[in-house]
Structure formats: C-alpha cells, structure tokens
Amino acid sequence: MFFYRFILFHRQHQCKTTLPTASSTFSELRMGELFSMIIDFPDSRPAIDDLRQCVGAMHNMREIAVTLRSAVQQRLLHPGATTSDILTQYISTIRCLRLLDPSSTVLEIVARPIRDYLRLRDDTVACIVQDMVSEESELFEDLASGQGIIMDDGPEGIVYDEDCANKDWEPLPIEAKSVYRTAQRRDADVLSLLVSIYDTKDVFVQEFETSLSKRLLACADYNTARELRQVEMMKLRFGGPAMERCEVMLKDISDSKRINQNVLDASRTQHAEMPLHATIVSRQFWAPVQSESFAMPPKMAAIRDRYAGVYESLKPARKLEWRDTLGKVTINIELEDRSFELSVRPSQAAVLFAFQDLPRLTLDELVLALECSEEFLLPRVRFWLGRGVLREISDGVFEIAETLGASNATNDSAIGNNSVGNSRHVGAAAQSDHEYEGEDDDLESTTATADARSEALRVHFNYIVGMLTNFGPLPLDRILSMLSMFLPGENTTADDLRNFLAMMVREDRLDLIGGMYKLK
Amino acid sequence: MSGQTTNAAPSAAVMKRLQSELMSLMMAKPEGISAFPRPDNMLNWIGTIKGALGTVYEGLEYKLGLQFPANYPFTAPTITFITPCWHPNVDERGNICLDILKEKWSAIYNVQSILLSLQTLLGDPNTASPLNGQAAQLWENQDEYKRILLKHYRENTQ
Numbered sequence: 001m002f003f004y005r006f007i008l009f010h011r012q013h014q015c016k017t018t019l020p021t022a023s024s025t026f027s028e029l030r031m032g033e034l035f036s037m038i039i040d041f042p043d044s045r046p047a048i049d050d051l052r053q054c055v056g057a058m059h060n061m062r063e064i065a066v067t068l069r070s071a072v073q074q075r076l077l078h079p080g081a082t083t084s085d086i087l088t089q090y091i092s093t094i095r096c097l098r099l100l101d102p103s104s105t106v107l108e109i110v111a112r113p114i115r116d117y118l119r120l121r122d123d124t125v126a127c128i129v130q131d132m133v134s135e136e137s138e139l140f141e142d143l144a145s146g147q148g149i150i151m152d153d154g155p156e157g158i159v160y161d162e163d164c165a166n167k168d169w170e171p172l173p174i175e176a177k178s179v180y181r182t183a184q185r186r187d188a189d190v191l192s193l194l195v196s197i198y199d200t201k202d203v204f205v206q207e208f209e210t211s212l213s214k215r216l217l218a219c220a221d222y223n224t225a226r227e228l229r230q231v232e233m234m235k236l237r238f239g240g241p242a243m244e245r246c247e248v249m250l251k252d253i254s255d256s257k258r259i260n261q262n263v264l265d266a267s268r269t270q271h272a273e274m275p276l277h278a279t280i281v282s283r284q285f286w287a288p289v290q291s292e293s294f295a296m297p298p299k300m301a302a303i304r305d306r307y308a309g310v311y312e313s314l315k316p317a318r319k320l321e322w323r324d325t326l327g328k329v330t331i332n333i334e335l336e337d338r339s340f341e342l343s344v345r346p347s348q349a350a351v352l353f354a355f356q357d358l359p360r361l362t363l364d365e366l367v368l369a370l371e372c373s374e375e376f377l378l379p380r381v382r383f384w385l386g387r388g389v390l391r392e393i394s395d396g397v398f399e400i401a402e403t404l405g406a407s408n409a410t411n412d413s414a415i416g417n418n419s420v421g422n423s424r425h426v427g428a429a430a431q432s433d434h435e436y437e438g439e440d441d442d443l444e445s446t447t448a449t450a451d452a453r454s455e456a457l458r459v460h461f462n463y464i465v466g467m468l469t470n471f472g473p474l475p476l477d478r479i480l481s482m483l484s485m486f487l488p489g490e491n492t493t494a495d496d497l498r499n500f501l502a503m504m505v506r507e508d509r510l511d512l513i514g515g516m517y518k519l520k
Numbered sequence: 521m522s523g524q525t526t527n528a529a530p531s532a533a534v535m536k537r538l539q540s541e542l543m544s545l546m547m548a549k550p551e552g553i554s555a556f557p558r559p560d561n562m563l564n565w566i567g568t569i570k571g572a573l574g575t576v577y578e579g580l581e582y583k584l585g586l587q588f589p590a591n592y593p594f595t596a597p598t599i600t601f602i603t604p605c606w607h608p609n610v611d612e613r614g615n616i617c618l619d620i621l622k623e624k625w626s627a628i629y630n631v632q633s634i635l636l637s638l639q640t641l642l643g644d645p646n647t648a649s650p651l652n653g654q655a656a657q658l659w660e661n662q663d664e665y666k667r668i669l670l671k672h673y674r675e676n677t678q
Binding site for chain 2: 459462463465466467469470471478481482485486487488
C-alpha cells in the first residue's frame with residue numbers, strides 16, 4: 001500500500017488503478033535511455049523530472065541501477081573514452097541521479113565501476129585538478145563554495161548516529177554498501193566524491209603543487225592574483241597545512257618581483273639597462289627542475305651573468321643557479337623578405353643564434369655548437385622548421401630560410417623525407433605552428449617529472465645499496481618492506497620497484513640471482 | 521642480540537633521530553662504511569666497515585651489531601663485532617674498547633662518526649690498554665701481525 005500513497009502525493013488528481021501501469025511502462029521505456037539523458041544533462045533535465053515522477057511507482061530502483069550500470073560499462077568505461085569525458089559523465093551522473101533518487105542508492109551502485117575504472121587511469125588526478133582550477137567549471141564552484149575540509153577518513157560512527165535519528169533512514173542495499181565507507185558521502189558534494197576516489201587527498205595536493213609550479217614558472221609578469229585565489233580556496237577544502245608548499249611558492253614569486261625591481265634599479269644606477277627579469281625560487285619547495293644543460297649564446301649569457309653579478313652584490317651570501325631551459329626570450333628575427341618578433345624558449349633561441357655566424361649547419365655541428373645532446377636539440381630544430389625560419393636542405397643539413405616562398409617548398413619536402421623513417425632526420429609530421437609549441441612544452445614537463453622520479457629513485461637506490469651491503473642478497477619483497485619501513489613517505493609499489501631494480505640490473509649495478517638481488 | 525630490547529618503548533624522538541641519521545648516512549655514502557636497521561627493529565642495526573687503504577686491515581670487511589638505547593643519543597649505543605676481529609682493542613666476543621663509546625660519549629656523535637672512528641681504530645689501535653694482549657704485542661711487527669690477522673680472518677669468515 002505504501003507506493004500508492006506515494007504516487008498520490010505526487011499526482012493527486014490521478015486515478016489509482018491505471019496509474020501504476022502507465023508510469024511503470026513509461027519508466028521501463030525510459031530506463032534504457034537514462035545513459036543518453038545523462039550525457040545531455042542539464043538540457044535533459046525535463047526528461048529526468050518526468051522519470052522521477054514515475055520511478056516512485058517501481059518496486060525498487062534496482063532495475064534502473066543495474067540497467068544504467070551495464071550501459072555505463074558498455075558505453076563509457078572503455079579505452080576509447082578520454083578521462084575527461086568519463087569525469088564529465090560521472091559528474092553529470094551524480095547530479096542526475098541525485099535528482100532522481102535522493103537516497104543516492106542508484107548512484108552508489110552505478111558509481112562503483114566508474115570509480116574503480118577512474119582509479120586505473122593515470123591522468124585522472126591531473127584531469128580533476130585541471131578542472132578544479134579552471135574558473136568556468138562546476139568543480140571550481142564546488143571548490144569556491146568552501147564546503148569544509150575534506151578528510152581522508154570520515155568519522156563513521158557519528159555520521160551513522162545522525163542518520164538513525166532521521167526517520168526515513170534506510171540501510172544501503174548490499175550492492176552499494178562497499179562503495180562508500182561512510183554514509184556521510186551521500187550528502188557530499190561532487191568535488192569530495194571525486195577526491196574520495198582515492199584513499200588519500202595527498203595525490204591531489206601534489207598534483208596541484210605541480211600544476212601551480214608550472215603556471216607560476218610560466219608567468220612572466222609576477223602577477224599571481226589568480227593563483228593566490230586558487231591556493232586560498234584549496235586551503236578551505238584541503239586544509240591549510242597541505243598548502244604550505246604552495247604558499248612558499250607564491251611568496252617566492254612576490255619576493256622575486258621585489259628582488260627583480262632592486263636589481264633593475266641597481267643596474268640603472270650603473271647606467272646599464274637590464275633586459276632580463278628573473279624568477280628566483282627556493283629549490284626545496286618547488287618540484288625539482290633539472291634542466292639539461294646547453295651552451296647559452298654569448299650575448300644572452302652575458303646579460304644573464306650581469307644579472308647574477310648585480311644580484312650577488314645585493315645579497316652577498318647568495319648565489320643564483322640558473323635553469324636555462326625555462327623562461328622566455330623575445331627575439332627579433334630579420335630575414336630577407338620578412339621580419340617578426342617572437343617569444344621563445346632560451347634553448348630555441350640558442351639554436352637560431354648558432355646560425356648567425358654560419359648560415360648552414362649540420363646536425364652534428366649544431367650539437368657541438370650548443371654542447372647538448374641530439375635528443376635535446378631535435379625538438380628545438382623542429383620548432384624552427386615548423387615556423388619556416390629554418391629549412392632542411394638535405395639529410396641532416398639545415399640553413400636559414402631567408403625567403404619565404406623557397407622555405408615553404410623545401411620545408412614540405414623535408415617533411416616528406418622524414419616519413420621514410422630515417423631516425424637522423426629532423427622534420428616532423430605536418431602540424432600547425434601552435435601544436436609545435438604545445439609539443440615542446442609537453443616535452444619539457446615530461447622530462448621534468450621524469451627527472452623528479454629518477455631523483456626519488458636515486459634515494460631509493462642508496463637505501464637499497466645500504467640494505468644489500470649489510471644484509472647480503474635480498475628478495476624483492478624484503479627490499480620493498482624495508483623501504484616502506486625506513487624511508488619516510490615511501491609509497492613505491494612492488495611493480496615500480498621491480499622495474500627499477502630491473503633497470504639497475506641492466507645498468508650492471510646489481511645482480512639478480514635466484515630471485516635475490518645482490519650488489520656487484 | 522636482542523638482550524637489550526626490554527627497554528621502554530623507544531620514543532618518537534629517538535625514532536626520528538635514527539631515521540634522519542639513516543637518511544644522511546645513505547645519502548653521504550662514506551667510503552667503506554655502511555649500516556642499516558634490521559627489518560623488525562629500528563633500534564638494532566647492522567653495520568659494515570672495510571679496513572682503510574694502506575693499513576694491515578685493507579681489503580678486510582667486518583660486520584658490526586649496533587644496539588641503540590631507548591634514550592639515544594644521550595647514552596652511547598652498544599657496538600660489537602659480529603665478524604670475529606683480531607685486534608688489540610677487540611676481545612674474542614667482539615666487545616670493543618673505545619673511549620667515545622664509553623666515558624667520552626657525547627650526543628653529537630652519530631652512526632657515521634662512530635663507524636668512522638671504528639674504521640680508524642682498525643688501522644690505529646691503542647696498544648696501551650689492550651683487550652687482546654697478543655695482538656697488542658705483535659702490533660710493532662706489522663709483517664707478522666698481518667700474517668696472523670689474515671689467518672684469523674680466513675678461519676673465521678669461511
């Protein structure tokens with residue numbers, strides 16, 4: 001009798017006997033379309049409202065949940081869907097199902113495979129953080145709402161007590177139970193649901209730090225108003241202590257602004273304009289930036305060293321250690337038929353400077369001129385090829401493209417050549433200028449994170465050498481358990497460690513004999 | 521080896537100190553010196569020292585047991601040779617006579633400085649207060665000393 005009354009409450013004018021059939025037929029029809037409705041949400045809001053009016057008539061929501069779950073598994077959780085699409089769909093699912101079913105039972109059944117799947121993807125955290133700080137997104141609103149600090153583990157007992165006091169409380173069905181450890185999450189906002197995909201919020205804090213440091217290093221005008229706001233809001237959600245490193249980063253930037261001004265003033269009194277603005281950061285608090293070294297063109301190096309000189313005279317006890325691959329240089333390029341101004345990376349500028357004395361260079365000559373590796377050089381040469389400033393006249397020989405018409409033709413042929421697959425070739429698949437730049441930035445950031453990883457692993461290796469020196473040969477699991485016991489903040493997985501040890505064996509630093517690792 | 525673990529549970533400060541000593545030792549990688557805690561007990565370490573170049577102990581490697589008290593670093597750790605060591609200041613049970621491990625202990629010493637002192641002690645014994653009289657007497661005669669030392673080392677490490 002219960003559901004009759006429930007219907008009457010919604011549709012008071014309806015006839016008791018026919019309505020259950022009509023509405024259950026309707027909801028059966030619509031059930032299969034729920035996934036598509038969620039895709040179109042919030043445009044499909046009226047359809048969701050219709051469905052909500054009818055689902056009350058169902059004996060339980062389980063059927064909806066199971067249908068939707070299989071649709072999700074079939075249509076969403078496959079390698080073809082991008083992580084950001086899955087996240088968007090998950091967020092819409094949360095909003096739709098909350099409308100449909102305020103008890104969140106359906107949501108908890110449907111969310112489980114999505115959450116499990118998202119956890120498997122490498123870029124989930126990065127996507128969420130990116131979404132969180134872009135000001136148009138819904139997550140940003142959640143962040144800005146300051147709903148209180150997200151805890152790693154909710155205080156379960158207290159929350160259940162509150163629930164029991166509520167007369168409408170019903171236990172979660174079996175399918176939903178294991179999804180959320182706390183009933184608290186029924187009321188949690190989307191952001192905390194996303195954060196709770198992982199057992200710890202630290203991964204988000206770390207990701208935010210990385211993205212913040214990237215943005216701060218890219219910002220040339222010391223203007224951090226936006227970043228400051230983001231950090232303040234992150235503090236509201238993740239707690240002040242978690243954001244300490246970010247605060248130091250912001251302070252570094254504002255200090256840099258002041259120091260930079262001092263350096264400019266000081267050099268002006270020496271009657272020399274300073275065309276360089278530096279960002280000075282404290283190494284300990286920033287994600288490590290290990291840049292590959294290359295020979296700075298003498299002209300740029302002179303300016304850089306003059307800046308360092310003034311800085312050191314202002315702050316006698318300190319010394320600047322430059323990260324030459326970061327930063328921007330604005331250069332004027334004057335060619336026979338055109339001239340333009342361009343803002344590029346110092347390393348990219350260095351490649352062009354090498355052509356100033358000799359208009360034609362081979363790859364090997366470039367490597368010598370820049371004192372860097374070929375792997376480092378290639379993307380930078382490719383950058384200028386893409387801009388039509390350099391052209392490849394034959395296999396691995398480059399020259400300045402003084403006139404545009406000729407440059408285009410040759411550049412095309414260079415691209416054609418490359419597709420043959422000669423690894424010594426520079427040239428790239430045809431892409432727009434914009435993508436060349438993006439590619440280059442990506443390249444830099446991946447090397448930075450890879451370097452950070454190898455730095456962490458260097459610490460690991462020292463510990464492993466320590467163990468093996470004192471205990472003799474050890475199997476993988478003993479090494480792993482000792483690392484996690486004695487190295488604070490250690491969270492390497494067995495797979496990572498196995499890969500790392502395999503690398504050490506390949507590099508001839510360890511031996512693997514009968515499952516035991518041994519020092520050489 | 522676990523005779524002294526009946527002490528009160530080590531405080532967080534001791535653990536922290538030992539953890540940071542481990543970190544600095546691992547990162548410094550001093551030549552011929554190493555130590556690492558046993559897997560189950562932060563207060564009980566195994567150390568390894570190699571005889572310094574140019575001494576009769578060159579090329580020999582000794583294992584040590586380091587037992588830290590619960591009030592470390594205010595009391596010295598107990599250090600014994602696990603590999604039998606034929607040396608004027610080491611007895612047959614591996615006990616060591618070294619002033620900084622006894623009355624001259626100070627909280628500024630750490631694992632690295634202790635192990636360095638022991639490495640130095642190997643090549644520069646104090647023959648005035650020996651635990652091993654035979655070794656002390658023979659010390660002046662380095663060739664004979666080395667012969668007996670190597671014989672002793674080989675017998676005990678095989």
